[in-house]
Amino acid sequence: MTQQAPSKPHSDRQLPLPLITIAIPVLNEADNLAALYERLCHLAETMAERCTLEFVFSDNHSNDLTWTKLSQLASKDSRVRAIRFSKNVGYQRSILANYMHARGDAVMQIDADLQDPPELLAEFFDLWRSGHRVVYGIRKVRAEGGAINLFRRLGYWTIDKLSEHPIPRDAGDFRLIDRSVLNALARMNVPSPYLRGMIASLGFEQIGVAYKRDPRRLGQSKFNLMRITQLGIAAVINHSVxxxxxxxxxxxxxxxxxxxxxxxxxxxxxxxxxxxxxxxxxxxxxxxxxxxxxxxxxxxxxxxxxxxxxxxGEPLAIVEDALNFRMDEIRL
Known part of the structure; x- marks a missing residue:
């Protein structure tokens, strides 16, 4: 009678790698997609032993070749998933709508202009695994004029002082959030979201990572002084009485x-x-x-x-088209 080899203890079994969604809102960013995709692929290789990645793009109804180029990338790489909205719904709503289509255990949001380095995922990932539910970037250096920098700093200070809860200063939307935070955001009914304030208001264990923000190399910034002011007003009205x-x-x-x-x-x-x-x-x-x-x-x-x-009761966004999504996965 042959003796059966003892099975390995449950603790020795290799657990599946966590899935991290890289969420990228885009609006007329056709010139940046090739360089962005190259860096994302390199990031996936360097993180291959620690996690798997998917890249979810939300096209805010671009009028250039952005959607065409996304279609080309999605046809050759199943990790590239994209949704296109029926109209421009605004930057903050496009980020939140993107979050609703993420499958990852955690979601890292970056902009397509590569001003925020995706390679910081390695540090964000370690902090997330250590128990932090939110890891956000703090812009210590940014390539902008002195006047606009002063205006931003004054705005961050005002928002933080007036808000009912602390909101990190000099922090944008470059962050990694846990699935539990994402689920909490999905239950909030905020038609004009200010995500930095919404996430800060939820509590959870949060930590900031200082980094140098690079200048935009291609394309044009979508944020002028008027839009920055509108975002600041939304921040104050949404999070302060x-x-x-x-x-x-x-x-x-x-x-x-x-x-x-x-x-x-x-x-x-x-x-x-x-x-x-x-x-x-x-x-x-x-x-x-x-x-x-x-x-x-x-x-x-x-x-x-x-x-x-x-x-x-207007919907957050309406998805007009999708790439590498099943119909039952479309949430808007």
């Missing part, structure tokens, strides 16, 4: 100032009957009151607008 309280404070202050001014003119008229009528003062106060009311109504309107968006 300070503007509403400030509106109440300013309204009360204006009322007090008006009352004092009225008493001043009444007393002045009683003491000196021929006291000047003060048309200039009246006009100044009138214009001040109109301007203040308009400003306060604008703040209230921003909050009401977001309530309206929620009630309207």
């Amino acid at each position: 300070v503007p509403l309280r400030l509106a109440s404070f300013l309204g009360a202050a204006a009322l007090v100032i008006s009352t004092i001014g009225g008493l001043y003119f009444v007393v002045g008229k009683a003491v000196q009957p021929d006291y000047p009528r003060g048309f200039a003062s009246i006009y100044v106060l009138l214009l001040f009151g109109i301007g203040l009311n308009t400003f306060l109504l604008g703040i209230v309107g921003e909050y009401l607008l977001r309530t309206y968006w929620i009630l309207r």
Whole structure:
């Protein structure tokens, strides 16, 4: 009777490698795709013994050859998966919609312009395996003018100070998040998302990694001063009630100032009957009151607008076309 060799203990069995999704939102980035794909493939080789990778692109309705080039890459590499939206839904919504189509145990988001080095996945991965659910990049150096850098730093400081919870400063959307964080994001109904604030508000174990941000080599940046300002407004409105309280404070202050001014003119008229009528003062106060009311109504309107968006129930994005996806995998 032959003796059967003892089976290996369960702890000795080789566990499957974790799947990491590299999520890349794109808008008119045809010139950068070849270099990006080359670096992603090299990254997959260097990380082959630690994890497997998939590359999920979300095309925000580009009007150049971006989708054509993605189709070519997807036809020869099953790791390349892509969705194309029916219209431009905005940068933050395109990232969140991309997340909804990731299959990985963790998701690393990068931009297609290669300003954020995908090779940092190795460090992000180690921190994730050590128990951190969110690992984000901190931009210590960025190739921009002094004025725009100062504007950004001031914006980050303002958002952090006004927010109900700490939001990392000098951190963009270059991050790695765990599947548990992704599942929590999927349950949040935010029509105008500010992902840095949303992820920070969830808690979890988070850590930052400082890095040097490279300059864009090809294509044009989609973020001008106006869009940066709009993103900052969304950050404050979504994660702070300070503007509403400030509106109440300013309204009360204006009322007090008006009352004092009225008493001043009444007393002045009683003491000196021929006291000047003060048309200039009246006009100044009138214009001040109109301007203040308009400003306060604008703040209230921003909050009401977001309530309206929620009630309207517009989908996050509508997928027009997909590459290397089954129909039952399309979530939008």
